[in-house]
Amino acid sequence: MADHDIYILNGPNLNMLGVREPGIYGSDTLADIEAMCRDRASDLGLDVVFRQSNAEADLVSWIQEARENADGIILNAAAYTHTSVAIRDALSLTDLPVVEVHLSNTHKREGFRHHSYVSAVANGVIMGFGAQGYLLAIDAIARLIDQDAL
Amino acid sequence: MADHDIYILNGPNLNMLGVREPGIYGSDTLADIEAMCRDRASDLGLDVVFRQSNAEADLVSWIQEARENADGIILNAAAYTHTSVAIRDALSLTDLPVVEVHLSNTHKREGFRHHSYVSAVANGVIMGFGAQGYLLAIDAIARLIDQDAL
Amino acid sequence: MADHDIYILNGPNLNMLGVREPGIYGSDTLADIEAMCRDRASDLGLDVVFRQSNAEADLVSWIQEARENADGIILNAAAYTHTSVAIRDALSLTDLPVVEVHLSNTHKREGFRHHSYVSAVANGVIMGFGAQGYLLAIDAIARLIDQDAL
Amino acid sequence: MADHDIYILNGPNLNMLGVREPGIYGSDTLADIEAMCRDRASDLGLDVVFRQSNAEADLVSWIQEARENADGIILNAAAYTHTSVAIRDALSLTDLPVVEVHLSNTHKREGFRHHSYVSAVANGVIMGFGAQGYLLAIDAIARLIDQDAL
């Protein structure tokens, strides 16, 4: 089977991972997570595009780009999870499998973090497992891509 | 009567028009709509600046720019319609006539699309007529500009 | 192409147009608007039935009648926009294109005017352009009828 | 036992039954339902006054009239179920048994149809059984009238 491409997209402030509030987000930096993701993806025959931006528009545009170039999207929209209809619309416009991932369990935090604009347009959600959640998301999307490939 | 200038500004994901979900948004691309708009505007003696961006800040800045350069604004803020106070504030700071346009009838869609931050600072709203709505908006703004010109 | 018939139906208090509160509703009387509508419709090959009533039941019955006799409905339900499920149900029972029109931009007024029972069963909505909105609605419905006719 | 009289009152748009949306309301016309009702009522020694109106005021006045002339009321207020305090008040002013009936199961439809102003002033409610629900309502009201007669 030919290799597949996935986009792993990260939202605002995730470039600060590992630097502050490890109690909530863990001690791994985003570079650590990227490395872990590349290892796992490689084992599953997946090529990874891994990006982070503080800009909602970048996430929108990268999702549009993934529509052309990729077979699946893993998205940690961070704060935009709770406020961005634009990201939701971008996801709606692709047919790709989408996995929503969060480092923390947002249901243990402030009430405004309990609602996600992303969830209803994602295939599934994985939250609360720290960096490990990204690896679970890669396993999940590999499976979803395989199902699509059937 | 001297020609007038109008800005037709388009928000996130409208660059994807015609590519996906034609059932909701129609089969015209944004370039098709731009061409249709230029034709109609030309008939009415209006020069058109036609732009699209996925970035909220671009829309804010273009509205500020229109304040200096244009006689009216037609705005399809797309997803930002429902989430952007910044765009609303930018519109409030101009004295130009503003027409809000939407391709789809947002009242037939999810509840969070029923509220618009734009409507209360626009002169009028046109929604649900697909690309045709842009032409109606041009007719409407031409009239509003004429009234201002009296 | 054969001529088409449209019903333009007007709700409570619209018989008072031009008499009071021109700041909100403009200085045209309903007779003025009817005349403008007949002109524009005539240009587009549309025959117009133009009526007003203060009674919800009249609007319901006229919509039922339009179902038999007309090719499209333009409805300014005025106050009943916000309170009438009966009008909504009547509209749901026709297959005709429906354009909702309002003279004022209801989003600039009291909160209870922000919800419309009509919008979700109309093809599109035009509001805030005064009498001019009726002409835009005629243009819009002409187009919708043409699409149906294809 | 002497015969009893019942009023079967039908609200807006029920005159359109059988013509449109049979998936929701069934294929029987209101005349069909009236015939079925007269048969069943006759078997139970009940005389039937069967009426329909699109006007809230007609329903109010007929309920007031039933207060003088009838022994029970079966009411399908249709859209007015959800909006009419006037009908509720009229029902409150009679001592007659009242059965609320709906062709469709309103709980499967839009949220605004889940609330009934009628229910709290009716003896009982029957919904979701199409035309058959009217026959069940006749059985029910016959029993309620008998209890009153004791």
Added chain:
Amino acid sequence: MADHDIYILNGPNLNMLGVREPGIYGSDTLADIEAMCRDRASDLGLDVVFRQSNAEADLVSWIQEARENADGIILNAAAYTHTSVAIRDALSLTDLPVVEVHLSNTHKREGFRHHSYVSAVANGVIMGFGAQGYLLAIDAIARLIDQDAL
């Protein structure tokens, strides 16, 4: 001082007064109230038009008529108090003094009776004094008309 004319308008089910639920509404019939009103108005040099209807549209049209013919309006909109935007709009279109009156104290009844669409467009409100409230309303409107006459 020349005589003034007032309209005293009564909404749905008020034709049933004195017949049922005297505990809530008192034992006076509407004819009794009319007689009392005419006496009091006569003492104050006011001519009275006194009407009742179960139809929202009648109340709307009579308010429009009062705009031409009267110097003040006393309105007991009964159930339509809580549901009619059309009546509110009709009142907004007159410059006449308006007194809202209710026989019962609506704040002691169901929650949906605590909100009035009429109050915000009336000069004042009188409720809870039974038939006596009409006489107080006449005294009040006489005074308001005098102030207007200055």
Added chain:
Amino acid sequence: MADHDIYILNGPNLNMLGVREPGIYGSDTLADIEAMCRDRASDLGLDVVFRQSNAEADLVSWIQEARENADGIILNAAAYTHTSVAIRDALSLTDLPVVEVHLSNTHKREGFRHHSYVSAVANGVIMGFGAQGYLLAIDAIARLIDQDAL
């Protein structure tokens, strides 16, 4: 008929009447209103205790006192109308007729002024007639006391 005593109790800031915001509250001072009340009450054979306080506790205690000494209470609780359960409880503990009065029509003001803790425990409400409302309230309570006396 023997004379009756009534308490006319006034809440916070009513000592400022006539000094500020005559547009809302009128130009009469509280002393003016007291004088008008004494005149009217005298005509009706009523003795008046007329008091004002900025303290919720004073109003509570005076209502308790009225329970022993008076035949009726007219209460303008001003701001405490919207916040005081204590005043409501004090009123609940008397059997006296109670008339709630407000100078302004609170339904034309901020949303938090639309709810009254007093209304549900008063016999009736009079609002929006300025100082004149006190005289209407005296007429009303005289009648209520007479009914009690029967």
Added chain:
Amino acid sequence: MADHDIYILNGPNLNMLGVREPGIYGSDTLADIEAMCRDRASDLGLDVVFRQSNAEADLVSWIQEARENADGIILNAAAYTHTSVAIRDALSLTDLPVVEVHLSNTHKREGFRHHSYVSAVANGVIMGFGAQGYLLAIDAIARLIDQDAL
């Protein structure tokens, strides 16, 4: 036509029927109702399984069992009507016709009884007719089964 089987399932506290609160629930015991049901069902060629439990899980399991063994379900879920998603899910998993029945008219009782998790997954609802409602439900389900059998 071959006989059909129906399950009549009763929720918590219905074993206490006839013992307490006859004003709300009537004086029939559940055994009385069972006997009445068997008579009526027998007339209609229906075999009845009639059960009651205070346990949510029993109701879930019996509905699952009915899926294999029966042609229709009549369910009075009593208190679980308002709180059980598990029962709703069990009903969703069967293709059988389902009639929801309640002895009392829940809309006359506390607010939390106005919502039913069952209604949206039932064919129809019958409430407020006491024990008689079960017989109406049997008539209704017999008809629904016949329709399925066509």
Added chain:
Amino acid sequence: MADHDIYILNGPNLNMLGVREPGIYGSDTLADIEAMCRDRASDLGLDVVFRQSNAEADLVSWIQEARENADGIILNAAAYTHTSVAIRDALSLTDLPVVEVHLSNTHKREGFRHHSYVSAVANGVIMGFGAQGYLLAIDAIARLIDQDAL
């Protein structure tokens, strides 16, 4: 490293998996899922206790039991997710890692399924991946147990 024990607990109606609504829940039976889980767990050195019940109390008691016997809990509480404070309390009383799993993405379903009493007391949540979600949950809990073991 010594083997660890995990409890995989399944709530109401999950015994029906694979039989109905495969569009929502997939075609695997619960026995299929159990087999898949045992395979994966075995690879990771985990012993599995796998149970299902329609009874809330069973889930509560099994969670209490797991507290003594297991090193982690995977819970698909199904319908009780949205209604059971008792299950939440039972989870709060253990110190074990807890993974909440759902076959479907509950955010794509009815509004009442968007809230989970379980999430705030679980370490993490995995939803929307069908039977595959259980395997991801096993991977996740293995990691959480390892962290605890450090």
Added chain:
Amino acid sequence: MADHDIYILNGPNLNMLGVREPGIYGSDTLADIEAMCRDRASDLGLDVVFRQSNAEADLVSWIQEARENADGIILNAAAYTHTSVAIRDALSLTDLPVVEVHLSNTHKREGFRHHSYVSAVANGVIMGFGAQGYLLAIDAIARLIDQDAL
């Protein structure tokens, strides 16, 4: 005076008392509390039936049983306090005095614990005193039984 019998019924997870979260619930086990209760009850001439279950249905059935066998009920419904209409209904069906008791002060905990379905059908409530609250409840119910016995 003859001895009286009381039922002390305990809901889900109370079998775990003393084992976990002593900060919230105290260090006494349920057996300790039972012993304390028996001592106190014995002093007051009360025989105690003391039970715990994780099952809502057990609590419902025991309350029904108490109706026959006991003179009063002390109920700590724990988590079911906030979710069980069935328990509320069972309590409504007895005439016995009922005391609701909670170990913790639920108003210091999550918002969903602030509402109790039990309170409105209990005579009184005691919360926040740990195991001591049971003894206060026994004192209270002894008094209530004495009053009933008069």
Added chain:
Amino acid sequence: MADHDIYILNGPNLNMLGVREPGIYGSDTLADIEAMCRDRASDLGLDVVFRQSNAEADLVSWIQEARENADGIILNAAAYTHTSVAIRDALSLTDLPVVEVHLSNTHKREGFRHHSYVSAVANGVIMGFGAQGYLLAIDAIARLIDQDAL
């Protein structure tokens, strides 16, 4: 053990106890309750300061005073329970044990009485037992003081 001092503070309208509404509040006067409290407190080695005021400020100041002079507070804030943040803040500023007591079961009364600003800053709550509740509160606070003294 040395004696302890407790403050028993009573809010607005409690000076009226025994005079009105014995159905809700019982027939004991506040003086009766004070006498009962002194007896019970004396048995437990507690000195009592017993006060009542209609003024929120008095309750605030007395709580501040208790902070210096007492070992515990029993508070029946009556109507201020539902409206006073000032009393809540005063209680937060003491370290004393606090028992909230109410004569009636507030959950059986109007909705606005279901929320208490006091509860979340009290140790425990006792309501619904009439005057007897004060004695239970004394028992409770004696125990709480003893625990503090350890």
Added chain:
Amino acid sequence: MADHDIYILNGPNLNMLGVREPGIYGSDTLADIEAMCRDRASDLGLDVVFRQSNAEADLVSWIQEARENADGIILNAAAYTHTSVAIRDALSLTDLPVVEVHLSNTHKREGFRHHSYVSAVANGVIMGFGAQGYLLAIDAIARLIDQDAL
């Protein structure tokens, strides 16, 4: 420039400052704050009236008094911020500049502290800077008074 007078008014429990909860309110006593305020005001040519009361009525009356005697008001209404319409009304009746100040940042505390009745009638708000906030408020009001003086 002639000296100006300002009132610095402090609400309930602020007399306890420095004594308890320094983590929230800081360690300065109200006397310390008064001294700091007098120093700063003196530098700016302002005379200070500095008062504290636990009584809402005192604050109302002092604001009325300031209207006559002062050029500006600094108000820390403490708990009454969230509950007092009377204080809001008193402020509305003065034309003086008003600065609202809070020691703590109320947005970090309970939800009911997020709303202020004062803010909408104050010129500005300063919160979260402890005692220092009073000095900032003095600087601010000095400037506002200067602007008025122009």
Added chain:
Amino acid sequence: MADHDIYILNGPNLNMLGVREPGIYGSDTLADIEAMCRDRASDLGLDVVFRQSNAEADLVSWIQEARENADGIILNAAAYTHTSVAIRDALSLTDLPVVEVHLSNTHKREGFRHHSYVSAVANGVIMGFGAQGYLLAIDAIARLIDQDAL
């Protein structure tokens, strides 16, 4: 004492200051405010980085940058105050003192401006003093930095 650095960050549309709506925002341009800020900061030994952007992402990134380079942040997030969780998260990730400033008093404006995502993560808030508010904010942050430096 060594100099400190502060970032003064300004959100969308603040580049338009002084140009439009001086009634709300004052007549100073942002350059005027910057100059005033530099003067005041210089007096206090603070170096200022002063920036404005219409882009949410710029504000997020500058806050992250300030974390490395500055000792405190003054933020006027303008419209993003009400919609940006991303800015809130960025602020949460720094340990710097943060002062939220607004030119206008947002509590006098539309309801959606009453909530700030920033306030709960800022040390303090200053609003309603126009450009002067920036100077107060500099004074405030100088003090907060000094406290940190201790």
